[in-house]
Amino acid sequence: MDIYHYLSSDFTSILITLKLAIVTCFFLALIGTPLAYFLAFKSKKTKPFIETIVTLPLVLPPTVIGFYLIMFFSPETLLGKTFILLTGEQLIFSFYGLVLASIIYSLPFWVQPLQASFEKIGRDTIKTSHSLGAGPLDTFLNVIIPLCKKGFFTSFIISFAHTLGEFGIVLMVGGGIHGKTKVIAISIYDHVEQLSFGKAHILAGGMLILSFIILLTLFYFNKRTVVRIK
Amino acid sequence: MSNLSVFLKGKIGNLFLNFEHHFKSDGITILCGPNGSGKTTIISALGGFINNLETKIFFNGIALHEIDKHPPNKSPFGIMFQNPILFEHLSVEENLDFAIKRNQLKTQDKSLISKEYLINQLELNSLLKRSPENLSGGEKLRVVLARTILKQPNYLLLDEPMSDLDIRYKSKLLVFLKDFNKKFKIPILYITHSIDEISQIGDQIVLIKNGKKIDSGSVSNILNRSSFVDLTGKFESSSILEGIVSRHDQNLHMTTLDLNGQKLFVPGLPGNLNDIVRVRIRSRDILLSSSRIKTQITENELQGIISSIEIENNTAFSELVIVLKNLKNNRKKQKLRARITTYNLKNCKLLINDNVFIYISSVSIDRQAYQSK
Numbered sequence: 001m002d003i004y005h006y007l008s009s010d011f012t013s014i015l016i017t018l019k020l021a022i023v024t025c026f027f028l029a030l031i032g033t034p035l036a037y038f039l040a041f042k043s044k045k046t047k048p049f050i051e052t053i054v055t056l057p058l059v060l061p062p063t064v065i066g067f068y069l070i071m072f073f074s075p076e077t078l079l080g081k082t083f084i085l086l087t088g089e090q091l092i093f094s095f096y097g098l099v100l101a102s103i104i105y106s107l108p109f110w111v112q113p114l115q116a117s118f119e120k121i122g123r124d125t126i127k128t129s130h131s132l133g134a135g136p137l138d139t140f141l142n143v144i145i146p147l148c149k150k151g152f153f154t155s156f157i158i159s160f161a162h163t164l165g166e167f168g169i170v171l172m173v174g175g176g177i178h179g180k181t182k183v184i185a186i187s188i189y190d191h192v193e194q195l196s197f198g199k200a201h202i203l204a205g206g207m208l209i210l211s212f213i214i215l216l217t218l219f220y221f222n223k224r225t226v227v228r229i230k
Numbered sequence: 231m232s233n234l235s236v237f238l239k240g241k242i243g244n245l246f247l248n249f250e251h252h253f254k255s256d257g258i259t260i261l262c263g264p265n266g267s268g269k270t271t272i273i274s275a276l277g278g279f280i281n282n283l284e285t286k287i288f289f290n291g292i293a294l295h296e297i298d299k300h301p302p303n304k305s306p307f308g309i310m311f312q313n314p315i316l317f318e319h320l321s322v323e324e325n326l327d328f329a330i331k332r333n334q335l336k337t338q339d340k341s342l343i344s345k346e347y348l349i350n351q352l353e354l355n356s357l358l359k360r361s362p363e364n365l366s367g368g369e370k371l372r373v374v375l376a377r378t379i380l381k382q383p384n385y386l387l388l389d390e391p392m393s394d395l396d397i398r399y400k401s402k403l404l405v406f407l408k409d410f411n412k413k414f415k416i417p418i419l420y421i422t423h424s425i426d427e428i429s430q431i432g433d434q435i436v437l438i439k440n441g442k443k444i445d446s447g448s449v450s451n452i453l454n455r456s457s458f459v460d461l462t463g464k465f466e467s468s469s470i471l472e473g474i475v476s477r478h479d480q481n482l483h484m485t486t487l488d489l490n491g492q493k494l495f496v497p498g499l500p501g502n503l504n505d506i507v508r509v510r511i512r513s514r515d516i517l518l519s520s521s522r523i524k525t526q527i528t529e530n531e532l533q534g535i536i537s538s539i540e541i542e543n544n545t546a547f548s549e550l551v552i553v554l555k556n557l558k559n560n561r562k563k564q565k566l567r568a569r570i571t572t573y574n575l576k577n578c579k580l581l582i583n584d585n586v587f588i589y590i591s592s593v594s595i596d597r598q599a600y601q602s603k
Contacts, residue, residue: 124315130302131277131309132381133332138303142328146319 009178010187010203016095017183021163024102025110028159031103032110036155037144039111040118041126058108062168069101069173093175098183101173102163109159117151118144150222157218161211232384232417233290240283242271247283247441257433258411258418260449263461268441269421270312273387276419277309278302289385303332308383312390314374316362322373323358329380343414348376351406368399375403379410386418392427404430425462426596429453429470429510437461450508454551454565467513467549468596469567475501484592489564491557495529496595513549513569515594519587520578532588533557534566539582541572548572552586 004011035054039047057065073092074080083091091097121144129139145152167185174181176190184203191200234253241247247268253259261269274280276287278297287294294300316325326345349355352372362370371391378386388407392400408431411418422428428435432449437457445457450470452458459467471494473487478499487494487507494509501507517528534552541548550568566588580586 124311124313125317127277127279127302128311128315129317130279131305131307131311132329132377133303134328135301135303138332143317143319147317149319 007199007202010184010199012179013182013184013187016179016181017164017185020095020098020102020183021160023099024106024163025156025160027099027103028106028110028155032107032155032159033114035107036111036114037118037140040115041123054111055108057105062105062166063172065105066101066169066172069097069104069169073097073100073173092173093177093181095174095181098170098174098181101169102166105166105169106159106162109162110155113154113158114148114151117148117154120151121147154218154222157214161214165207165211233288234385234417235286235288236272236276237286238272238275238283239285242268242280242283245271245441247271249438249441249443251436251443251446253419253436254417254434256415256417258407258420258431260428260432260435261419261421261438262423262428262435262458263438264423267438269438270389272438273309273311273389273419273421276305276307276387278305306384307387308378308381308385309387310374310378310389310391312393314371314391316365316370316373316377318362320362321358322354322360322362322365325362325373326354326358326377326380329377333381343379343382345376345380348379351410352376352403367394368396371395372403383416386416388418389421390423391420392422392424400427401430407431423462425453425468425510429468429508429596453510454567459549459567467567467569468510469513469565470508470510471554471564471566472506472508475503475505475507478503488558489532489554490559490561492532492554493530494532494590494595495592497592510596511566511590512594512596513567515590516566516568516570517589518550518552518568518570518574518578518580519589520580520584522587523589525589527591528589529592530588530590532566532590534586534588536580536582536584536586537565539575539580541575546571546573548575550575550580552588 035050039051039054070092071077072079073090075084075090075092080091083096087094087096091100125143125147126139129143134142165185166183167189170176170181170183171186171189174183176182176186184207188200188203188207191197191203233255236249236251236253238247238249245266245268249268249272261272263269271280275283275285276294278294278300279302281297285295289306292300294305316322317328320328330345349358352375354372354376357365357369357373362373365373371394375391392403395403404427407418410416420427420431428449434446435449435452436446437444437452439461445452445455450472453468453470471489473489473494475485476488477486479485480499483498485496485499485501485507487496487509496507496509522531532554534554536550537553538551539548540550547569548571550570552566552568554564554566556563568588
């Protein structure tokens with residue numbers, strides 16, 4: 001019996017998981033980066049409020065977020081209706097529902113390391129750049145991004161790894177539909193429920209090794225970076 | 231010629247700023263005041279980095295306070311902040327190029343300050359390929375200064391640039407700034423508390439306290455005024471004298487200055503013959519006597535008339551202002567501030583309008599403070 005047949009149904013889960021992590025990180029870069037910048041430099045009065053909201057997913061049980069997202073994604077809400085109009089399917093139990101949930105769930109993992117990294121370079125660096133004639137975009141591309149390389153790297157790795165390992169929210173919002181919203185974590189759960197420990201072993205072991213390698217890469221290249229999360 | 235008027239009003243933290251000044255269009259203007267008096271805020275506001283103040287800044291007729299039209303990256307000022315920053319992802323040379331690249335358009339229509347000139351003057355050659363991370367404080371400062379100047383600014387703003395430097399470095403850099411200012415006609419606004427720095431490079435000085443301008447004028451005038459002494463404390467109190475170089479003794483390395491007929495011997499060989507040289511004499515380094523003492527203990531004996539005596543109530547000291555006699559011509563009389571113990575004052579029976587003999591050791595004359603005009 002070759003391993004491909006043994007795990008055939010799990011390969012789709014693996015692909016879905018990787019796709020989910022990549023797409024989520026892409027959107028996190030678009031949403032989380034300006035948010036981290038805003039928190040590091042712009043906001044004053046609103047900062048504690050926004051920081052609280054961004055950090056909430058860290059402390060809330062996934063089922064709480066999952067529950068509210070189900071409410072929020074339901075076809076009766078504006079978001080749900082718009083999604084059906086645009087795609088013809090429901091947001092809930094769809095891959096993009098998962099993406100949206102993952103973005104919210106992983107947001108603190110993108111924002112916090114990057115915010116810390118922005119704060120470390122400080123306002124004075126930005127002022128210096130402006131005073132030398134570089135505009136805001138020029139400064140962001142040629143000063144902030146290169147100086148915060150490690151911050152971006154950390155944010156990406158941690159968010160990616162974190163999205164790979166999601167379970168609770170993904171199960172509630174996605175429903176674990178095979179070939180659509182079933183990710184590795186849910187596959188493992190299913191295997192254990194069906195007492196197929198062999199398959200569970202392979203997937204769990206694979207996740208363990210992958211996460212280990214990802215984190216090792218991070219800490220190897222970022223020896224001096226302190227990861228602030230948890 | 232550039233023309234800069236500044237008006238600032240508003241609250242920043244605990245400070246209520248109400249500052250108005252029309253800056254001279256050439257030379258080096260010193261902005262001096264205690265910590266927290268608003269000096270750095272003024273520079274930040276000039277750079278366009280402060281928007282919660284009532285601000286009016288006119289530079290050559292342009293209303294710079296309209297920040298929408300004049301964002302910080304279009305500012306005509308070259309600013310060196312208090313904690314100068316080099317971009318650590320770039321080498322020293324790339325840091326310099328950062329400023330050059332972004333200011334090329336401007337440089338076509340005016341006398342260009344070249345990178346080579348600055349590398350030469352500030353001795354940056356051996357640093358160019360290095361990373362800013364492992365530069366010493368002094369090296370970093372020179373690079374930041376060069377980068378600021380390579381912006382080709384119309385006005386240079388320097389916020390306590392030398393506060394971390396050792397004295398030898400300092401005087402070299404001060405000489406550079408003075409020369410630079412003269413050669414390129416770029417005015418400089420320079421924040422410092424250091425009397426050394428003020429007397430060496432300052433032309434004009436603006437005193438500020440609790441967000442308000444308390445005095446302004448030329449350095450040689452202000453340094454002898456009580457408004458300045460109030461700011462810096464009595465211990466640092468000092469006077470600036472101006473003399474004409476009448477002789478250089480190449481063997482003993484001494485210079486004779488002519489103070490309207492009186493002679494002052496100073497160490498070193500500043501200026502050329504007939505140049506005007508400024509020296510600083512600390513008030514506490516002056517010895518007074520009501521009668522002439524035949525002595526070789528000090529090199530200098532000057533004559534003057536006591537114009538005021540201030541006996542301090544809770545200290546051991548008295549502060550005297552002495553007008554130096556003009557023995558030769560009738561140029562403006564120079565004043566000297568002396569600080570002696572009240573004990574000494576009483577013993578010598580010094581009174582207002584008395585003739586006094588002033589003894590100063592050449593060693594105590596500030597060697598950094600030469601400035602030829």
